[in-house]
Amino acid sequence: MTGKQFTSVWLREPRKATSPGRSRYEIVKAAVELLDEEGLAGLSMRKLGAKLSAGATSLYWYVANKDELLELAYDEVWGEMALPGHEEAGWREAASVLAYSMRRAMLRHPWTADLIGRLPALGPNALQLADRMRKMFETAGFTGLDIDFANAALTAYVYGMTIPEIAWNTSTAGHAYDPDEMREAVSKAAAQFPDLLERIDMQRYEDPQTLRAMAFDFGLVSVLDGLERRLAT
Template sequence: MSKPFKTVWARDQRPAKASPGLSRDQIVRAALDLLDAEGIDGLSMRKLGAKLSAGATSVYWYVANKDELLELAYDEIWGEMTTPDPALVGWRHCGSAFAHSMRQAMLAHPWAASLIGRMPALGPNALGVTNRMREGFMLAGFEGLEVDYAVGTLTAYVFGMTIPEVSYNAYLEESQPDQEEVMAAITKAAAAYPDMLDRIKATHRLDPRAMREMSFDFGLSSVLDGLEARLVT
């Protein structure tokens, strides 16, 4: 038996209170601060009210529950993504700017990674970004469902590369493993693969953030090359 589908975007926004008090924007901004500092488990209506020096009643005027609050905060993340006009910069530049900015937004707000796939991206920022990307792929020459497939392919690449990076960053922050011990373990485990081990040792000495950025850019160029190749076949 199906269950009702509920989302904050499906109902009319409540008007601001007539008396001086909090605005929805203030509430969402405070929620973002809490989420960035403590993650999803650290967000509660009680903590939010305390941060705002207001009672929970003021918060509940605008949001019915924590899920609605997360939806609003999640859409703010989409508002940080860059989608230049493809008619001015070309579809590839638009797609590249979107992909890099989506990655940066996820790294800046790691809690958002856990919402992907389980929370609808139906807010105005998310829909605006998605629509701009659809415009770009239509400008490139994709038609019909292939427009949506192209958007999905690019987005899936960003998610696939960035979600493990978010998890790994969290692991490093929590565990802070000794890097010499890490390399000793890798050396032992990969002893039967000398060429692979040489590459691991060579890259281990490089700036890991720069390496991940270069890896992301390499894969992104490959994805865009593949999409472009479909247009000429």
């Protein structure tokens, strides 16, 4: 029995623009804009063709299907993630800058949360970043599989903190609840847990974004502390 054949837009040479057709860069840029505006459900070849004032069939010169278009758009987002030179900044500072950059890129493009683990990240931007991350942890002193495990620990932390935030921000619930009613509901739900209720500072619900940023910072420092501790031992 043979498995499903693996395909990717990155496994073939990109086709040159057809005159007076659009370039692949223009198509990908428009696709990212459409995804930012309407999400994954709002992306279609027909809508993209209308946005570019081009027929949907002309887009198939560059991509075979919607998944290939998503691969191209996905790699554009990877290109927005910054990783400073770890030789000068030090691996902890470089890893911190990268983590914040990944979080910002995902929040700017919330549709990416649904593509993680679903589409292969084989584009040049994603592969370049992955290679630089590997070198960063290697320079820090990690060896063998620990390089990959350190890499996975950092990215998993960013994904784990950011994906639920995106889910809340993009859901109807995230915009519909009245803050006062929500505080009252939380207090009522936790009434049987006085110790827990005492720890809930309801005023912080007024600025959940600040609270999330503080939580992200706390967790990131803890992850980096843990990685540094492993190096020391």
